[in-house]
Structures are given as structure tokens and as C-alpha cells.
Amino acid sequence: MAETALGGGLLAAGALLGWTVGDAGGGFGLGLLGYVGWHLRNVLRLTLSLRSDRDVPESIGLWGDLFERLYRARREATVTRRRLAQIVQRFEESSAALPDAAVALGDHGGIDWCNEAAQRLLGLRTPRDLGQRITNVVRDPAFAGYFSGEGDRAAGVEFSAPRDDRLILHAQIIAFGQGRQLLLVRDITQGRRLEQVRRDFVANASHELRTPLTVVYGFLETLTADAGELPERWRRPLDLMTQQTLRMQRIIDDMLMLAQLEGDSRRHTETDVNVPNLLQQIRSEAIALSGGRRHRVEVHADPQLWLRGNETELRSAFANLVGNAVQHTPDGSLITVRWGLLDGCPVLAVQDNGEGIAAEHLPRLSERFYRVDASRSRARGGTGLGLAIVKHALARHDAELLIESQVGVGSTFRCVFPAAATRRSASVTEASRM
Ligand code: ADP
Secondary structure, three states, X not given: OHHHHHHHHHHHHHHHHHHHOOOHHHHHHHHHHHHHHHHHHHHHHHHHHHHHOOOOOOOOHHHHHHHHHHXXXXXXXXXXXXXXXXHHHHHHHHHHHOOOEEEEEOHHHEEEEEOHXXXXXHOOOOOOOOOXXXXXXXXXXXXXXXXXXXXXXXXXXXXXXXXXXXXXXXEEEEEEOOOEEEEEEEEOHHHHHHHHHHHHHHHHHHHHHHHHHHHHHHHHHHHHHOHHHOOHHHXXXXXXXXXXXXXXXXXXXXXXXXXXXXXXXXXXXXXXXOHHHHHHHHHHHHHHHHHHHOOEEXXXXXXXXXXXXXXXXXXXXXXXXXXXXXXXXXXXXXEEXXXXXXXXXXEEEEEEOOOOOOHHHHHHOOOOOOOOOHHHHHHOOOXXXXXXXXXXXXXXXXXXXXXXXXXXXXXXXXXXOOHHHEEEOOOOOHHHOO
């Protein structure tokens, strides 16, 4: 409206001026020129303001409206920019305060961003390392293997810090967005050290207890051997003392075995283990353990199927499962041990037709000292550590323990080994034939 009035005014004033000097047309043309000039001036001011981000000019009419809108849009953009800058600053401050390293990775593992802890723990340098592949900067083989997809993604990987191998780090990769990944790295040195102290304590305490107990057991054996010469009232206490001493010895042996399985992170000595043969030995031991309780123990084993692993640890795991089947089933129960390939993986299954285990106990069964019926387990010579040993021994072979059980029907304990551990014996010996 205003610039129409201005235009009209300029034209009218030009015409009036022209008329007074006797050239109305020329005056009108002059007024038109002034009007066009005003528009051109505003175009120029707008261009300058946009180009140099300078203050928005002021004007009237259409131009005034346009400049006003431009001014408001600029002000909003400035406010938004300030707010975003504050958010970024706050994010950077909080990520810098994080004790854990965080690294955002783009395409092909290139480093997009990292926080201060990443610089401290992983030795990354910004901006020098930005855009570099993370595996070019963190060169640990375990980390590189995990990054390329080996192992369990969710479980993460442990490795030594690149710049200080006394530090133990745990890394985990989390996928987000499209093809993007977040690498989180924690310093777990302190926790590992405490675990080691606890393990050493248990192992040392067990070891220290072993010697006095052997002495006590030795004297008890001598005394019970001469039981005929002892007063009658001493016989039962001596029998009980012998039983309990043996129980303590079994607990100590199991604790030492567990400490050994947990403590040694080095890969154990592996050989090709003749499992069919091992199962025959375990069968004989189970029948001896059953004694007068007349359990039937059947072994159905693929005679040519051997396993790559540590024989002592495998024996301990398998013997515990067969021993449990004897201990925790009624007299005369049938125990069936099967050894063969299932979907290409070596599997050992120990099945019994005992009383079974209620479903609520199954998830906790392999915890230390967890027993369905503690007093009955103790009475049958159980230590409560058997399944914990089985689980640890299997974990060291990358194997899994699966338990199925139904009350009143029986239980099946399965050890599932990776296909890669399969070995085939060249010759089948008589001893290993079922
Ligand atoms: P324990 O020394 O008591 O046998 P384990 O860790 O070997 O300790 O087993 C834990 C518990 O699991 C046992 O106390 C028992 O209650 C239960 N259990 C293990 N094997 C069997 C089985 N074959 N049948 C029934 N219960 C079993």
C-alpha cells in the first residue's frame, strides 16, 4: 500500500513539477525514474545485506515487509544456532567427564569423533586420527578380530591398552543409524585385579587347609583301623569324623579345581582326547560309586568321535555329570550316556530316569553351592560345586551346558561342543568299542 502511495506520489509530483515548467510528460518520466530508482536502491541494500550478513536495512511498503521478515528469520536462526552451540558444548562437557571412552565410527570404521577418555585409554589424537580406520590406530589382534566380527558382539572383547599394557580394557561395539557404530571402551583393570585377589585367596586358603586335613584324616584312618581295640562308644564318632573329613577334602579339591579353571586365562594344553575310552572309565567309576545301589549305566558312543581339548578338564566335567546322575537318582535307576554328532557338533548327553528337577531350579543349578535339597546332597557326598566345575570346564572349550528335566520323568544334561573341536580317530581300538 505504502509503496503504491509513494509511487503515485512521485509520479504526481513529477507531473506537477513538469506542468509548472511546461513539460508535464518529462516531469512524469522523472517521477517514474525516481520510483524505479527507489526499487533499485532497495534491491542493492538487500543484496548487500544478504551477501555480507550485515544488519537488515529498513524501508517502507513491500520492501519494509520483506526486510522485516528477513530480520525475524535471521534473529530466529541466531537463537537456534546459539541453542545448538550450547547443546553441543554441554554434550562435549559431559562426554569429556565420562570415565569411559566413546568413539563414533562412520563408514568402514573411520573415526568421526571421540571423547577425552578415548584419547587417554586408546591413545587417539584429534584431529590427527579423525577419518582414520580405528583398527589402524588400535592395533591389538584381539580387538581387530572382534571388530571384524569374530566372537560374540554383545559380550565385547578384552585387550591391553595400546599405550600401557598394564591396563586391561573392555570394548563393545553398538550399531546405530545407517552403517554407523559407537565404540565404548572401559578400563576394567581394577575389577580384574580384585577378582584375581579373590581367586588367589580361595586357592591359597584351600591349599593351606589341605595339609592339616590330610594329617587329621591320616590319624582317623589309623584309629579306625584299630577299631577293635577302641571302646564301643568311640566307634560312631570316629566314623562320623572320618566321613566329614572326607567331605571337607572333596570340597577343598573342588574349590582348587574351580580356582584353577577360573584363574588360568591362558589356553590350556590341548590334545586329541579319546572320549569313547574316557566314557568307559567314567562308567566303571560310576558303577563303583553306586555300589550296592545298583544303578545301571549304559554308554552309547560313536567309537571314532574324538575331541580336541584338555583331557583332565573334560574328564572332570563328564565324571561330575555321570556322578550326579548316580548321586541324585533313586537306587536302580537307569543312566544313559550318549556321545555323538548332532547337527555337526559333538554332543555328550547324560540322561537319567530319576526324580527330575523342578523348572524353577534349572537356571541356578550351576551356581556355586546351589542345591535343590542341600541336606540330601550333603548326605550323598555332594559338594554343591560339581555343576559349577562342569560349566567352567566347558566354557574353556567354547562349549555349552544345556539342562532339561521333568519332575517324575528324569533329567538330561547335554554338553554341546563347537564343530571345530571334532576329531576323527584313524583306528578304532577294542577298548573304545561300546
Ligand atoms: P552336588 O555336589 O550337590 O551334586 P552339583 O553342583 O553337582 O552339586 O549339583 C547341584 C544340584 O543339582 C544338586 O545338589 C542336585 O540338587 C541337582 N542335580 C544335579 N544333577 C542332578 C540329577 N541328575 N538329577 C537330579 N538333580 C540333580
